[in-house]
Amino acid sequence: MEQPNLIPLDEPFVGQAEKDNLVEAIESGWISALGPFVEKFEKDFAKYHDVKCARSCFSGTSALIMAMRVLKIGPGDEVIIPALTFSADAFAVSLAGAKVVFADCSPNRFTLSPADVKNKITEKTKAVIPTHLYGRPAEINELKKICEDNKIYLIEDCAQAQGAEYKGKKVGSFGDFNIHSFHNKLIATGEGGMITTNNEELAERFKLLINPAPMNVTDLAEVSINQRMSNLHAAVGLAQLDRLEQTIAKKLKMAEAYDREFKNAEGLTIIPANPEDRTVYWRYTIILEPSINRLEFIEETKKNGFITREAYNPLHKHPFYQADNKLSLPQAEYIREHALDIPSSIKLNEEQIIFIAKKIVEIAKKLKK
Structure with a gap:
């Protein structure tokens, strides 16, 4: 809980x-x-x-x-x-x-x-x-x-x-x-x-x-x-x-702040948005280095006052579909193993965004092996 x-x-x-x-x-x-x-x-x-x-x-x-x-x-x-x-x-x-x-x-x-x-x-x-x-x-x-x-x-x-x-x-x-x-x-x-x-x-x-x-x-x-x-x-x-365009503007401002804070971080990377497109960041997602245990990372973020969550488990790995699928889908599986969603609400103020970003950077550096 x-x-x-x-x-x-x-x-x-x-x-x-x-x-x-x-x-x-x-x-x-x-x-x-x-x-x-x-x-x-x-x-x-x-x-x-x-x-x-x-x-x-x-x-x-x-x-x-x-x-x-x-x-x-x-x-x-x-x-x-x-x-x-x-x-x-x-x-x-x-x-x-x-x-x-x-x-x-x-x-x-x-x-x-x-x-x-x-x-x-x-x-x-x-x-x-x-x-x-x-x-x-x-x-x-x-x-x-x-x-x-x-x-x-x-x-x-x-x-x-x-x-x-x-x-x-x-x-x-x-x-x-x-x-x-x-x-x-x-x-x-x-x-x-x-x-x-x-x-x-x-x-x-x-x-x-x-x-x-x-x-x-x-x-x-x-x-x-x-x-x-x-x-x-x-x-x-x-x-x-x-109000959708205002909502998107806030999402983009949030993403710019996260991008800036994570630019040279140890232990994590981001997948940058395509500059030709408009990404609206329903969720902002980071990619942890393979040496970092994502479940341990999630527990550390909770201790610091905010939630992070694993990416979707690829559907071919769910029991309902797994019996009929002996698939290897390496990109989806890698994202599952190493990606985390982080707080992305338009209710976040700049101070909260920077706090979350800096804590994530600290935790990644701490857990990197």
Whole structure:
């Protein structure tokens, strides 16, 4: 059990605008999915990403699950995903009855390797799901070309990357169908998700599949399930979207301070952001030298008043998938063994950021063998 009063990895900011929107939504009587904040949130989210359509839903996970149905992915199909990602990407594919195919990260990146994707495409491959992990854009142009050349779907997982840009263009605008999460992310609504697409037909199918009782529809043609976002969640989301650029500016300022403090540190390195992209640092991550025991490092940071956490365990190493995978994915496995997420909240002040950074440098020097 974690000690109380430790500086957390992240902490959402909820301000007066969110409170005002919630009061307005409650007083209007529209608290379910049929409310004006839902429509406004979707419209503004689409405009922000420069796409034709955005449709809200209950969570990023529900967006992934329903994406499989929208794109008619099922038994006999294969979907390539990064091994280093949140479990929902794999679970959505498995729940659809399709086969999960794991691929490695690119060297010196946390994101899906286009070269490994190319090697793993078969005649059964139906889609590729790159994750913009920790707010770092994947090599999306290369992945998009691979998908177009092979006539397969590109589904961007933007859960951790609202506002991130690849070569000047927002992530979530490249793929055929893209998912977003608002659970303690750069936009935080408690629970919530969104899809973005330029395909109006896919957007309409998604809307029907998450709504089991659409108005003015008397003959249901397909099984659907309630996965809608409420007007209350959308009210919070709209306020957070309006403030997203301010949130990102604070994340970038935090990252600049960490970069500066870690530049010549002993025992650790960082993977620098690509200068052509905009990384939004949902989480700031360091790489420890192999001689440092990461679990010992985590305990030392707790003693100094803040939390650090291991990177995701690559999904091909989880028991549910391990039996079918004798894979070696060295980049993802190295990140798991040596990477740590450190406090990345926009609530951190400059004094706290410098304190955390200096303590990390001290601990790394102390534990380096």
